[in-house]
Amino acid sequence: MPSPSLIESKGFVLLTAFTFFPEGPNAYLKYHLFFISHFYLCSSEYPDLRQHNNCMASNLTPAIYAKLCDKTTPNGYTLDQAIQTGVDNPGHPFIKTVGMVAGDEESYEVFADLLDPIIKERHNGYDPCVMKHPTDLDSSKIHSGQFDDRYVLSSRVRTGRSIRGLSLPPACTRAERREVERVVVDALAGLKGDLTGRYYSLTQMTEKEQQQLIDDHFLFDKPVSPLLTCAGMARDWPDARGIWHNNEKTFLIWINEEDHTRVISMEKGGNMKRVFDRFCRGLKEVERLIQERGWEFMWNERLGYILTCPSNLGTGLRAGVHVKLPLLSKDPRFSKILDNLRLQKRGTGGVDTAAVGGVFDISNLDRLGQSEVQLVQTVVDGVNYLIECEKRLERGQDIKVPPPIKQFK
Amino acid sequence: MPFGNTHNNFKLNYKVEEEYPDLSKHNNHMAKVLTKELYGKLRDKQTSSGYTLDDVIQTGIDNPGHPFIMTVGCVAGDEESYEVFKDLLDPVISDRHGGYKPTDKHKTDLNFENLKGGDDLDPNYVLSSRVRTGRSIKGYTLPPHNSRGERRAIEKLSIEALTSLEGEFKGKYYPLKSMTDAEQEQLINDHFLFDKPVSPLLTCAGMARDWPDGRGIWHNDDKTFLVWVNEEDHLRVISMQKGGNMREVFRRFCVGLQKIEEIFKKHNHGFMWNEHLGYILTCPSNLGTGLRGGVHVKLPKLSTHAKFEEILTRLRLQKRGTGGVDTASVGGVFDISNADRLGSSEVEQVQLVVDGVKLMVEMEKKLEKGEAIDSMIPAQK
Numbered sequence: 001m002p003s004p005s006l007i008e009s010k011g012f013v014l015l016t017a018f019t020f021f022p023e024g025p026n027a028y029l030k031y032h033l034f035f036i037s038h039f040y041l042c043s044s045e046y047p048d049l050r051q052h053n054n055c056m057a058s059n060l061t062p063a064i065y066a067k068l069c070d071k072t073t074p075n076g077y078t079l080d081q082a083i084q085t086g087v088d089n090p091g092h093p094f095i096k097t098v099g100m101v102a103g104d105e106e107s108y109e110v111f112a113d114l115l116d117p118i119i120k121e122r123h124n125g126y127d128p129c130v131m132k133h134p135t136d137l138d139s140s141k142i143h144s145g146q147f148d149d150r151y152v153l154s155s156r157v158r159t160g161r162s163i164r165g166l167s168l169p170p171a172c173t174r175a176e177r178r179e180v181e182r183v184v185v186d187a188l189a190g191l192k193g194d195l196t197g198r199y200y201s202l203t204q205m206t207e208k209e210q211q212q213l214i215d216d217h218f219l220f221d222k223p224v225s226p227l228l229t230c231a232g233m234a235r236d237w238p239d240a241r242g243i244w245h246n247n248e249k250t251f252l253i254w255i256n257e258e259d260h261t262r263v264i265s266m267e268k269g270g271n272m273k274r275v276f277d278r279f280c281r282g283l284k285e286v287e288r289l290i291q292e293r294g295w296e297f298m299w300n301e302r303l304g305y306i307l308t309c310p311s312n313l314g315t316g317l318r319a320g321v322h323v324k325l326p327l328l329s330k331d332p333r334f335s336k337i338l339d340n341l342r343l344q345k346r347g348t349g350g351v352d353t354a355a356v357g358g359v360f361d362i363s364n365l366d367r368l369g370q371s372e373v374q375l376v377q378t379v380v381d382g383v384n385y386l387i388e389c390e391k392r393l394e395r396g397q398d399i400k401v402p403p404p405i406k407q408f409k
Numbered sequence: 410m411p412f413g414n415t416h417n418n419f420k421l422n423y424k425v426e427e428e429y430p431d432l433s434k435h436n437n438h439m440a441k442v443l444t445k446e447l448y449g450k451l452r453d454k455q456t457s458s459g460y461t462l463d464d465v466i467q468t469g470i471d472n473p474g475h476p477f478i479m480t481v482g483c484v485a486g487d488e489e490s491y492e493v494f495k496d497l498l499d500p501v502i503s504d505r506h507g508g509y510k511p512t513d514k515h516k517t518d519l520n521f522e523n524l525k526g527g528d529d530l531d532p533n534y535v536l537s538s539r540v541r542t543g544r545s546i547k548g549y550t551l552p553p554h555n556s557r558g559e560r561r562a563i564e565k566l567s568i569e570a571l572t573s574l575e576g577e578f579k580g581k582y583y584p585l586k587s588m589t590d591a592e593q594e595q596l597i598n599d600h601f602l603f604d605k606p607v608s609p610l611l612t613c614a615g616m617a618r619d620w621p622d623g624r625g626i627w628h629n630d631d632k633t634f635l636v637w638v639n640e641e642d643h644l645r646v647i648s649m650q651k652g653g654n655m656r657e658v659f660r661r662f663c664v665g666l667q668k669i670e671e672i673f674k675k676h677n678h679g680f681m682w683n684e685h686l687g688y689i690l691t692c693p694s695n696l697g698t699g700l701r702g703g704v705h706v707k708l709p710k711l712s713t714h715a716k717f718e719e720i721l722t723r724l725r726l727q728k729r730g731t732g733g734v735d736t737a738s739v740g741g742v743f744d745i746s747n748a749d750r751l752g753s754s755e756v757e758q759v760q761l762v763v764d765g766v767k768l769m770v771e772m773e774k775k776l777e778k779g780e781a782i783d784s785m786i787p788a789q790k
Contacts, residue, residue: 045557046557175427235471236431
């Protein structure tokens with residue numbers, strides 16, 4: 001029932017109307033402000049981003065904030081919640097974090113005015129307004145996917161999947177999180193053959209099980225990174241979190257960590273083709289099993305697979321190897337070679353760790369705008385090239401910096 | 410803005426059992442009081458600023474607690490929280506504040522002249538004296554819930570109020586986000602600077618959002634009266650000085666507080682207070698006076714006496730290390746302060762500190778002379 005009321009503020013008389021939003025949970029949002037007064041009130045809420053260096057801070061403007069600040073997704077997620085992690089974590093002068101998350105699938109639509117430019121910046125020019133993202137999980141297309149085991153110690157492919165209809169980790173309620181767990185664990189119980197496995201709930205695992213999972217390097221911890229905690233992803237820990245893996249320990253799924261699910265296929269040695277085969281097979285089988293029960297993954301042709309962090313849109317895929325490159329890594333052209341091959345290096349502890357003993361984690365840079373097959377082939381071709389360089393350097397021969405490969409195919 | 414739980418109505422689509430938190434490993438006041446039935450009763454409610462039950466209890470869910478220390482496990486997002494969620498907060502308050510009933514009335518007494526003595530604590534033993542409390546500004550929501558705009562308005566009002574003070578209260582405001590390196594260094598050396606909260610008890614309740622926006626420190630030129638703006642509460646007010654003249658510390662505390670309150674009242678934003686809960690603060694443990702009056706005192710012999718804990722309990726005092734809560738004592742120096750907050754007045758609580766510390770110093774002196782102190786052990790106050 002609208003009823004006008006007059007509020008004086010800094011000399012501006014603001015005419016407000018009380019508007020009832022059936023889904024609107026927050027009384028603050030129920031005050032719908034008209035006229036230019038809207039802009040001035042929003043400006044008192046505008047975050048101070050002068051010390052900030054993240055994608056959100058680079059793309060947010062007072063005008064965008066004013067336009068979006070009183071919008072909510074159907075579940076009630078707001079702009080302030082989406083950007084809170086970027087406000088609380090100014091970033092690092094060298095590492096540019098994203099600074100914004102999605103609370104649900106609709107966030108990417110409702111807050112598109114901010115998320116689209118962020119996505120374009122983060123994904124090296126992919127324009128979600130005009131481009132389409134290709135999905136291709138046909139692993140038979142991969143060629144030359146068996147690396148030299150003398151150099152490649154292990155191979156791994158990971159991605160994430162979200163269950164359509166349930167909110168994402170920054171916003172989900174306990175009931176939703178438990179439903180994600182139920183839906184996924186139920187589906188995984190239907191996996192057969194080499195994918196047969198078991199679920200270990202974080203709240204119920206025994207100490208022995210916990211130790212085994214730690215020894216296998218499978219156990220994930222409660223997030224401590226403020227990038228995640230400030231986005232609300234650690235709430236209610238460890239309720240409805242868990243780890244599933246197959247008996248052979250080559251196919252692993254994390255439930256309700258940073259995404260609804262993280263899916264990992266891995267094995268020792270250099271058989272990336274087999275790792276990717278299993279990855280695709282497993283993913284498709286899980287998808288079939290949840291569809292049987294009336295569920296599906298969040299996906300659209302503009303953004304591909306929908307995940308919590310905009311950096312993981314598209315394929316959400318990181319395919320990588322641990323590879324010994326002691327000579328090449330000391331060559332001054334190493335970084336340029338990686339850049340041109342569209343690869344990135346990390347230490348063997350994962351992101352932000354240093355390499356040990358000349359062993360590097362090498363993986364694809366891109367996530368969005370190319371398909372899974374394309375990205376894995378890029379890694380395969382790239383790693384083969386790096387190994388060739390290493391061998392040449394071993395023989396005292398010179399190496400060439402390859403021409404940059406095209407980014408969007 | 411509620412932190413992480415805006416879609417309360419949406420949650421109601423799920424059954425109580427599906428949303429009810431797992432508190433089986435928990436040991437805090439909230440977990441002891443909450444039941445499925447109570448959760449079901451309160452979960453569709455919200456205050457007029459939109460604060461919900463899940464917002465109140467999130468910190469207690471995320472921090473199961475410690476087997477020895479009993480944390481509160483819930484916070485208020487605004488003044489109304491204590492009304493709307495009274496079915497949960499009243500029993501929590503009762504547990505935390507020695508059986509305080511929903512019908513009890515809290516007495517406020519900031520008349521420093523009612524304090525007897527307190528100016529003669531032996532400075533050879535009492536190294537420093539300090540009184541602190543918190544104040545919340547009516548018309549704004551509290552740190553777990555407030556928006557950037559509200560926090561800035563609180564800061565603006567606080568600066569206006571504090572910079573208008575004169576005489577012994579003349580001072581300066583240092584906003585956290587624009588202080589110079591030199592100013593920061595000085596504030597650290599003075600032990601005035603507060604840090605961004607790292608304790609998950611606070612961060613899980615959303616109190617560190619937007620740091621350091623809207624946060625700052627004000628102190629008088631004499632460095633004896635200090636106000637923290639927008640840390641765990643809207644205002645934390647501290648009066649302190651070296652030595653044992655608690656009376657003077659309390660005088661300055663009361664006078665300063667009342668001057669500040671007058672200015673806020675003039676702007677139609679007085680302090681949150683009611684006759685049942687006294688001063689309203691973020692954490693239920695700080696209701697009533699919100700006052701912690703204490704000293705740093707050398708008690709190397711008494712602190713190792715078998716009856717030390719019992720003496721403290723009887724005197725209604727608590728000990729902490731000189732780094733504050735949860736720190737260890739160094740060199741036999743303890744932080745001794747009042748244990749109570751709600752149900753007795755400021756004067757009464759500081760009186761307990763003054764009388765109790767005086768007695769303990771006398772006990773220490775006796776122990777130094779090798780004499781027994783059994784006859785001095787007081788009855789339960």
